[in-house]
Each structure stands twice: as C-alpha cells, then as structure tokens.
Amino acid sequence: LELLGIRSKYLRPQPVFSKLFLLSLEFLVQHCTPLTTFYLLYILKGQQHNNFLMHSIVPSFVIAGQCISLIGVKIFNVKCYQKQTRCMLKVFEEDAKLLHEYVNQFQDQLESLVAAQKQVAQSMEKLSAFLGSYSRVCFPLALNDLEFPALLEKFQGRICELGSWMNLMVQQLRNCVLYPVNKLLSRLVELENHKDEYDELSDDLNTSLLKLVKLSPKCPAKKVEEIGTEYGLMRQRFHQAGLNYFTLLNLLQYQRRIAVVEPLLSLMYAYRSFFRMGNQCMSHDEELDDFFTRVQEQIQSFHIEQQAYGQSTQDYMKTVEEIGRLQPDIYYAEGSPLDKFTAEKNPVRHKRGYLFFKSKTALLTKWDRIYFYTENRNLVSQGRDDIASQILLEIDNTVHASFADHEERRYCFSIGCANAEFKKQFIFQAICEKDCREWIEAINYISQHGNESPYRESLSTVENTSPPTEPTPDNNSTSERAFGGKYDNSSVISFGATTTTPIQFDMLNWSDEEELPTDTTLLSSSEEEMQMMNTFEVKFLGCMEVENDRRETTAHDAIRQVLQARMVHNIIRAVDMKMLLAGKPADQLRLLHPDSGRLKARFAMVDLVYWTSHANNERVLAFTVRRRGRKEGGKNLFICYVLESTGCEAASEICDAIAESVKTALQSFPINTPS
Template identity: 25%
Template sequence: MQRVYGAQNEMCLATQQLSKQLLAYEKQNFALGKGDEEVISTLHYFSKVVDELNVLHTELAKQLADTMVLPIIQFREKDLTEVSTLKDLFGLASSEHDLSMAKYSRLPKKKENEKVKAEIVKEVAAARRKQHLSSFSTTVPSMRCSTESVAMMEPMLGFAHGQINFFKKGAEMFSQSMDGFLSSVADMVQSIQVELEVEAEKMRASQQELLSLDEAVYTPDFDVAAPQVNRNLIQKAGYLNLRNKTGLVSTTWERLYFFTQGGNLMCQPRGAVAGGLIQDLDNCSVMAVDCEDRRYCFQITTPNGKAGIILQAESRKENEEWICAINNISRQIYLTDNPEAVAIKLNQTALQAVTPITSFAKKQESPCPSQNVKSSEMENDKIVPKATVTIPEAEQLIAPGTPIQFDIVLPATEFLDQNRGGRRTNPFGETEDATFPEAEDSLLQQMFIVRFLGSMAVKTDNTTEVIYEAMRQVLAARAIHNIFRMTESHLMVTSQTLRLIDPQTQVTRANFELTSVTQFAAHQENKRLVGFVVRLPESTGGESLSTYVFESNSEGEKICYAINLGKEIIEVQKVRFILVLAEQLKRYLYTYLSKRKAMLTRQGGHIWDFLLSLLCARHF
C-alpha cells in the first residue's frame, strides 16, 4: 500500500502486487486472529477487484493518505506498539507475583513469625492486584488488535471508493452488485466495531466491579475458617508445588501448572507449548500427608502400593478439591455417560449420615459370595418357601452415637467401655513375632492391597445389612469431617486367619481368626468397598462385635470369595478331623476287645461275634 501511495506512476505494478498479497493473507499466522474464514473470503474477492483496477493508473494522493495509509499506520504504530508495551508490563507483574508466591510457599509450618507472615501475605495480595490490573489494561487494546479484519477492510474500502469517485470510468467499471458488496462489507465492519464497543464496555464494568471488592479476595487462603469445597469435580487445573528429591535427605519444590485430562495427571512447565503425562490416576489412591517444611500437601499412590508424587496446594480449599477430584477420577467415573451426575451421587451417598437409611445394598439377588455364614445350614432345605425379607432399621444394627475409629490402633469396641478389667485381646497392635509359620502350610494364601477406612462396634451379625450400614456411616463421617488420610496395608487371606501387614516393615498390624469372621460383604455400587464383622471374646466372659471397612485396589468380590473359600477349607478340615478321630477310636476298640476275647467267649460266643460284626460294619 505504501508503494501505491508513493508511486502513482507505478500504480499498475503496485495494484498487481497488492492483489497477490491479499491472496496470501490466509497463509499469515496472526497470533490474535480467530474466525478468519469470512475475512479471507472477503479479501479473495477484493483481490479480483484489485486486478480489475489494475488498468487504472492514477489516484489522488490526499484520498490515499486519508482513506488507505492512515488506518494502517494507526494499527501498526499505535495499537500494536501499545499491546507490546502492555505485554512487557504484564510480564513484569507476573514475575513479581511469582517471587511473592515463592516466599509465601516457603512459610514455615510451625512457630511462624506473624509479622513476617503478614508482610509476605500483603506482598502477595499487592502482586496479585497489580497483575490483575495489568491484565485488564491489556484487554481492550488486545481486542482492538484482534480485529485485524477492520484494519484490512477499511483501507480497501477507501481505495475502492477513491477509484469510483475520482475516475469517470468508475461508473462503467463497477456494477450494482459491486456496490452491494461494498455496502455489506461496510455494514460488517460497523457491526464488528459495535460489538467491540459493547465488549469493551462490559470489560470496563467488570473491572470496576472487581476494583470495588475487598482486597482480602487476593489473599491466599482467605476463607480458611470455612472454605466452600466442591467435592464433585471430575477435572481440575491449577498451580501446585512438586517435591523433587535432590539427595538422600534434601528436597526441592518446583511450582508447575497441573491439570487432569481423562484419567491422567498432566503437567505443563512454564514456556512449554503443551503438557506432559505425570501420573496415571486410574485405580490410584490419594491422601493428605504431613511434610516437615510445607503445608497443604497430598500424596498420590500407584495401584501397586508404591508411593508416588507429593504435591503442595496453595490453600486448604485447593488441597481438599484436588484430593476429591483425583479420588473421583481414580474410580473411572469419567468413562460413564454422565460423570458429573455419578460424582454428585457418590458424594451425596456419603453425606447421608444425619438421616439413616435402611441399607446401601438394594440388590439382594447378587451372586456374590458375600453371605450370612450362620445361616449356611439353611441351604440344604430346598422345600421351605422364601419368606418376605424384612430389612432391619439402622438403630437395630448399630447403636446411635457409636464412635468410629479411622486408624488401625485399637478395635472400635475398646471405646465403648473404659472400665473393663483384665487383659483384653487386641488384634490391632504389632505382634511380638511377626512371622506366622502356619501360613507356610496353609492351603490358601491370597494377598490384596487395601486401605483402612474405619471400624465401629455393631449390635448384631445376623445379616450383611450391618456391613452396608457401617460403610455408609464411615464414609459419611469421613466426608463430613474432611478426613482423607487412609492407612494402606496388605490383606493376607489364609485358611486360618486374616492378617493386615504393613507394606513397608512387613509387621503384622492385625490378625483375625477366620472362624471369628461371621459376616463379610462387598458394596453393591462401589465395587472396591469391602467389609467384615468380627466376633471377639472379652475378659468379662462376653463377646464383642466390630465391623471393619476397607477400600481395595481390586474388586471387593474377590476378597469375599477368598474369605468364603477359606471358611470352606475350615469346614472340610473339621469333617476330615472327625473321620480320622473315628477311625482311631475304632482301632482302639478293636484292640481292646481282642485282648478280652477269651473272657467274652467264655461268657457267650454270640457276644464276641456281635461286637466283631459291629466293628467291621462300614457305617460304624
């Protein structure tokens, strides 16, 4: 366009080159451009017009300066220069914010200096406010620059109208359809300008609204007393601090941008074009952890039980939302048709503690091995008609107000009576001898990775409904009290015992005789939840009932099947023991009677013959 203006004698050559430039516009990579299809098609049509105007070789310099050159100069030297300057200012504000956030992240966990903390918090708030203001300052110029269509079409309109007005042949060259096209382009440019003005006005109103807010909204963790946590998230994004080991005992923290994509946790370093995979979240576990030098930390554990990465969130709210989001993703509910509804349903199910319901399990016909062990003898009677199943009330299963134990330290019934005398059997405590020789000779040995959710005392073990009710109350209590920590163990199922083993030290945390397990069941909706009821003797002569709830990496039905198989092995061993004992008794009687054969013969030969035939009988 500068050549058209500066060299009227070269008008033909200049217009020809201009036509080529218009055709090549679609190959330009304009950073702020979006939705250019209509602009490109319009410029292609203008290219044809310029080819027709190539026969005209004169133009008034004044109109070229006013209608064609001036808008381009303003766009290039004013708008783009302003955006470049504001971009540099925004970069400086972002750098100051990063430095202040680094200071805030390094605040000590204990014995904080309140004065230093207040200064750093104030510095973070000021940096955020400055960054926020600079981002708004760049919005309006950026919006002006994003409309490169206006900067291109307005000069072309001036060029075309100049040719029509100042040449007598213009009326013959341009048809009525061309006039209509130019009018439509002018209307489009005007409509774009109106839309931009409306958007700019909305942005200015939003800016004024944000400026009127209290500066506390820029303070990190300003709602620490009662944060509004969204527990139904199936995707999450934001900045986290990643812990990296730099030596045997030394660690460093790096602030990176993390986001979830399907079942993957992605990380995008600053300046990178795209993110990379950090952790596969399917079937993994997440829990809050205590770090010596940082707050609001959580750890992601792989499905095989191996400790994964440790991340630090900015606030308590962010920490809990990240934990909830990763926990929801690990259940693979993002693969369902409506993952948001499934997440809401699971969390609402956990929050129904204040209004007890009859049961979690509504599918009584499930083929799962979860069963009532006491009623197994009823299976032999196939003639008795099925009576109507009555589901007991929650109060009949678990006493109201029963405390829940969230860590493997003591059995839940220990909290019911503090005045019990004598030495009590404690299944939760590290055993003095961590080895179990009988496990080597066991007919069954199966290992499962589980996480302890909670245990509580129950009133009955006559139905599996007590397990479902305990699951409901344990999950509800964890959700209400924001308890995310879970103790991970290896559950060893043998034909004699159930053992919980520490995966790190291989020390047995708990040991239950399989004969004391009276009920076991898996959750009907959440397949990874499993629980069992244990009957333990007390020093007072009575018995206590406790339900233990776990979350497994595998399906809970597999654990129930293993327990059921162990109980069947015990029953077979009992029958075998009775048969062996009867055979030994038979041999003893035969030997005893043989020694007294002479005496029995003197008393009567028929007595000896009768006893001998009795011992030789198959059914004896």
C-alpha cells in the first residue's frame, strides 16, 4: 500500500522495525531490481507502515523462492491482500483517467491562448503592412500631402517592432508552456498502454493457473514440469509488468503537479519578460516621447479645427433656418408670388444653372438635366458624370432666345441660330418662370452686346456709390441717426449686382458727443395719456432706401432684399428692440434698447408714409419713413425699415396699431403744415 502511495484510514500506522521485515528487505535488495530497491528505501525513510503490509509481504518471498516483485506478491499470493489491492488499483486507474481528461482540456486552453497570441502577432504584422500601403493609394484629395504618409510610416515601424516582440513571446509560450503538458499527455498514453499489457498478462496468468490446477495425479511428470515452468514464466512476466505499471502510477502523482504548475509559471514568466521589454523600450526612449508629443499636439489641433468648422456649420445652418422661417417660400420652385412684380434695375448678362435639355433620338424624346453656363459668348454644358465641359453653341449676333409656348411642358424656351452656315434650334426647360425669363434675357443680351462683363461693371457701380452725407440734425425727427448719417461701414452692405442701394443691418446708437434727448413731453404726460401708448417687442432685421412711398411692391421688395442679403452674408444676429407708439403730445414711434431704455431712433407719426406685413410670414413687417428734403433739389428721402415681431403680437396687429396712431396724429396735425 505504501508503494502505491495510498494510506487506508482503516489501517492504523505502526512502527515497522521488526526482524521479519528486515529479512524481507534484505532478500529484495539481493534479488530485486534497483528501481524496486529505491522504492523500498523510500518506504523506510521516516515512514510508518501498517502491520497488514508487513505480514503480507514477507510470506510471499519465503513461499515463492525466487525474484518476485513486491506488488505481484500482494496481488496473487495472499487471498485477502489480492482483493484489497485490486480495489486500490481501481482507485488509481480512475484517478489517472480523470487526470487524462483534465490535462486534455488544460492543453486545449493553453493552445487556444497561444493561438490567440499568435493571431495578435500576425494581426500586428498585417496592420504594419497595411499602413505601408497608404502611400501607394492615389487619394484624389491627398496628392500633395506628404506629412501624413510620413507619420503613418513611423507608426508602421513601431507596430512592426511590437509584432516581432509578440512573435518572440509566441515561441516562448510554445517551448515553455505547451511542452510540459504534451509530455504529461505522452506519459498518460504510455500508462494506458501498460494498463492494457497488465490486463492481458493477468488473463494469461489465470489461464496458466487453471491448467496447473487441473492436472490429475496420474499426469506424467514431464507434462507437470512443462505446465509448472509455463506458469512460473507467466508469473515472472506478470510481476515485471505490474512493477512497471505501478511505478508509472506512483510517478504520475509527482508529474501531475509538475506538468500543471510548470506551464503556468512559464506563462507568467513569458508575459513578464514581454512587459519588461516593452517598458524598457517604450519608457526610456526620448525620441519616442517626442514623437508622441508631436502627434498629440497635431491631433489636438485637428480637434480644434474640427470644432471650429462644426461651429461655423451650425451658425450657417441657423442662418438658413432663420431665413427659411422669415421667408418660407425661398425653397419653392415657383418662388415668391411677389417675384413677378419685382423689376430688376440692371439686365441679366450672364447666367448659369441646371436646365432640362430636349433631345430626339429616332422616335423618342428625352429631357436630360444638364448644367449650363455662359462664358466668353459661348453656351457651355457639362453633364452630371462628365469631367470636362463642352461648348454647345457660340452666341453671336445671329442667336436669339424666346419662349417656347408650343412645348407641352411649362417654362420652356428656345435658342435658335439663323446664320447661313448653321441653322439649329435648341429647346430648354427651366424650373420656374423667373429662371426662364433670366435665361432668355441673358442669351439675348450676350448676342447683342458681346463680351461685356457684368461683374466688373457691377463692381465699378458699387465702388462709385458713396454713402449719403450726414444731414443737418432735425429737432422734430431723428431718423437720420438710424440711416444715412454717421454709420459704421461694417454694418452696411451693398447687396448683389442688381442693386447699388446699401442695406444696414444694425440700428446705431445716438452719438456720444451729443446730448441724449430727454423725453420731457413723455414724462410729463398724464396717466390718461400714458394709456394711449403701445409697446411691442421686435427685432431689427435691416433697412434700406426705397424710391417711393406708396407702392405695395416697394415695401415687399425691400423685405425680400433684406432677408436675402442676411442669408447671403450669413448674418444671424438681429438687434432686439422695444417699439413704442407714443400718443399726444409726442405722436412718435420710438425704438429703444430693451434693457437700458437707450433711444435708438424716433420718428414722427406724420412721417410714417407706409406700413405692411409680409405676405407669407406673419411675424415680419416693414414701415417706410419720409425724410423731408434730404435729397438733392429738396426731394424727400424714403427709408424702409424691416422688423420681426418677437412678442405675442403678429405683424398685422402691429401694423393696425401703427395705423391707429398715425390716424390720431393726422387728426391733430395743422392743416398748413407742408406735405
């Protein structure tokens, strides 16, 4: 039992220094193999043995009279010992079987770990090779960018170095982690082979024993001798196989600890070496630290630029949303209903945009959407997928454009060439009537006037337009402070090529050099007069000079130009104001700062000549102010102010309040006052 490494809890250990045991040991030392002797010496080394083992081992050597192993005697020479030994052997075999299954699973886990680490190393190598291929890709937007490929090459070198470290660690894991486990598995396979051999010899021994016991007393001596010799050889072979088998079972108890602990130790050591190598190479490299610092600074600058671009994009989107809210018909194909009443001051001399071009192939008619533009007396076209543009038609004095009313589609026009060598007619379709009219006007203008540049002429017109001179202060009206007097050029913009009238987007304060007006008439008003005042919260969108005071289209055209100018110039901010309609005796429309109450502008009610709300936006309104004798020759100057209601009142309600205030002021206005 001690040789098997098993102690039974039912057997009490006792000292075994008896003479009988020493005689048995002396016999084993003289006749047994060194391996068996080694195990017996190990038994004597400070161990305690049970009395059952001592009394069962000695008679076996005395009776056998030959070299027989210790375990073989315990199994076959003592009947009671044979039964218990076989039970203990089954325990060992069951333990070896479970150990074999566990080691197989342990090997699978370690192989999975090594395979994953190998895959990481291969992925690092592939990533390094992929980064190197960036310079070979012809990006259309990065042809002149040499800094970014150089940066990727540096990363490629570092990643390749990391991949080599990982490959080294994979080799270390294979040699130091998987090898002990594979060795233990080979020992377990060898143990199974010995088990099969042991079982086979056990069956042969039983067969030989049955032959021996079946001999009759009358059997010849020669036959008895042959069967006895056969039985002795079978016992010798069986005991030798049993000794080897039991020895492997005992060795397995040590190998199971070595084969499980050693791979884990090697695994930790391999990772420690890998991390230590990385720490030494990454932490003490000044060049690498500088490289990391530069890259982080570049990334930070990219983040700042990205945030700035995102902010500008958000501002632009807010502007578009604001314009869409103030002028909801801007996205319509037909445009605003007021566009047909708007007369352009200058003719359209050049045009560009998408048109539907009619073409015929056999019996089929196609309308293709193509981009057209006029350049150097040529009508140039470019398809959606075309890289370059091509000249469709040379616009000379024989070319004429007109409406094509005979077509089944709307807004069609034709361009015909009537020279002697070439006669051709092209049919186009615009998206709206205004676009169609502008194309016809541009083609006819180029045909008649040639290569005159409308942009250069328009620019010279704007540059030659000087701002109005500062007028003499008027005691009854201070509207010149809001427009046409001292103003900041940054808040006045000349819009487009079709108008030279400046548009002001900020309501200026009174000059600091002059004394602020005191509202003595307003402050001295009684409580009854105070009830005649109306207050509205508005935003100042812009103002511009207009030609006349009574036409409805004039005010609507001013609203359209102000809103369109705000969208073109990306103006989001609008000046918050408080509109005050003061009754008697002031009879004024005042624009005040909403917080400080500072006076921005004031107008006499009798100078308000026209007011109206926007046709499509119920929050936008405009009113026209007359400034007497401010033009050359003593003519009146008319300025249209565009506002947006930010309170609960609609624009039409504010216009009704203005109308009521003006009506009240005109009733008390002297008859002899000049108009």
